[in-house]
Amino acid sequence: MDRFVWSNGLLEMNETLVIQQRGVRLYDGDEKAKLDVGTALLSTHRLIWRDQKNHECCIAVPLSQVIFFEEQAAGIGKSAKIVIHLHPVSPNKEPGPYQNSKYSHIKLSFKEHGQIEFYRRLSEEMTRRRWEQTPASQAIPTGTGTQAGRTRAVGIVGIERKLEEKRKETDKNISEAFEDLSKLMEKAKEMVELSKSIANKIKEKQGDITEDETIRFKSYLLSMGIANPVTRETHGSGTHYHMQLAKQLGDMLLVPLQERGGMMALTEVYCLVNRARGMELLSPEDLVNACKMFESLKLPLRLRVFDSGVMVVQLQSHSEEEMIASALDNVTEKGSLTSEEFAKLLGLSVLLAKERLLLAEKMGHLCRDDSVEGLRFYPNLFISQA
Amino acid sequence: SIMTFEWPWQYNFPPFFTLQPNADTRQKQLAAWSSLVLSYCRHHRLYTLDVLEAQESPVFNNKNTGRKLSTEAIQVIFEELRKKGNLEWMDKNKARCLIMWRRPEEWGKLIYQWVSKNGMMNSVFTLYELSNGDDTESEEFHGLEDWLLLRSLQALQTEGKAEIITMNDGKGVKFF
DSSP: OTTOEEOOSOOOSSOOEEEEEEEEEEEETTEEOSSOOEEEEEESSEEEEEESSOTTOEEEEEGGGEEEEEEEOOBTTBOEEEEEEEOOOOTTOOOOSOSOOSOSEEEEEETTOOHHHHHHHHHHHHHHOHHHHSOOTTSSOOSSOOOOSSSOOOHHHHHHHHHHHHHHHHHHHHHHHHHHHHHHHHHHHHHHHHHHHHHHHHHHTTTTSOHHHHHHHHHHHHHHOOSSOOOHHHHOSHHHHHHHHHHHHHHHHHHHHHHTTTEEEHHHHHHHHHHHHTTSOOOHHHHHHHHTTTTTTTOSEEEEEOTTSOEEEEETTSOHHHHHHHHHHHHHHHSOBOHHHHHHHHTOOHHHHHHHHHHHHHTTSEEEEEETTEEEEEEOHHHHTO | OOSOOOOOGGGGOGGGGSOOSSHHHHHHHHHHHHHHHHHHHHHTTOOEEEHHHHHHSTTTEETTTTEEOOHHHHHHHHHHHHHTTSEEESSTTOOEEEEOSSOHHHHHHHHHHHHHHTTOTTOEEEHHHHHHSGGGTTSTTTTOOHHHHHHHHHHHHHTTSEEEEEETTEEEEEEO
16 A cells, blocks of 8 residues: 555546546555545556545556556455555655555455456556556656656666666677577587598508607697597487497597506596587586496496595506505605605606505505605505514 | 613604504504603603603604604503503593503512512511612612502402501501
């Protein structure tokens, strides 16, 4: 009820009366309003209510404030009603009969019937939205005077309209951006095609260029992209996809693994693989799932999870005993080693070097010195000298 | 004492001062620590230890290697000694402890051996005579603190090898 403003009961310049009905009582939400029975008037711009006896008592609410409305059938001892849900009250609203209300809906209770016709005309007006086409000179007597312009953009309605415009613009921007992206994808495919044809030409003309050059060129191509990445589109989803992916990973990781001493952290694998795949990026989840298949597919690679949770891909030939033995050998030779020193010695990442030292410690071959100077590993003299 | 204390090789091995996470390794490390602490206390004839003071003493603080044992690690070692019966806490906060490089039963055995070797069964000794008398000067239990001597004799008494007698100016003991 707090959406209503006092009105002089007169129609504005462009406003036309649509229908009026006597014997209407107003409800503030579900409670009877502290007003008598009156006449409900529907205009092209407003819903007006006037006290039947005291014509000075006249209130109105603009139709633009209506969100939606519904019929409520009559019952025993109950008149038929129209429930009208309204937008929140605008902060600069003119005074009305209610300062505030806990409800955001009102009800018109039709004591003398006529609700069917009233409802029909209200629906019509709400669809035609004539208040927008010919704004009343003073539809909302706000006194701020923003009536010029094609549409009235005042209060909540104005804000909503602006938001809607902004949303449309964003939508447009997004679709344009995606258009660019799909063009880029097409280009990427062309690039892959090109690299494939170059690869074939190299194969044909193998005699003309040296073996060394071929290898170098192939490695360039590999770093540019995998010719036919296994994707969900080409190989479906689920196990089959992961199996095919695992096979492809097996092929492409073999050489990098050998170069890195037989072991790579999964994060490193992830970067390498996705760099090679170019546009058909792989999710971390798919990578892990594919790596889990190495063993059942009898590929020469294994996914290994260290106690710390660090995951690595390692060559199957790369046995644990060898790893431990090499860690022990290196530490014994140097007297003691930190993870960083060991990483440098082997050309491994520090993370993996540390995992190896920890593994050797776990197996009782090394022990640690944890001081302000850092974590350092020593041959386990506690066991060997005892 | 005139003899300098001889440190075990572990003392200059830096990992000795870090609690080892590997269970087997740690067991060996704790055994080495237990034996070091006891032999150090024996060498300096220490009967009580204050944890914070001990942390600054050369046993737990190796100035040569710059390694110092953490209080946490000291507590672990002391707990190990307590389990073996070589240590008893004097307070709830575990700040001070009694240290027994020989357990009371072991002391009792030494005393009993000395008594029987010298044919002094069935004779009565004062406690002072045993720990400070001229006859025991060359014995290891010479100078033993009263509380530990009493406990050692109590251990013998439980075995039925001695009886502690209350005398007018202190306690005495008779061996069987």
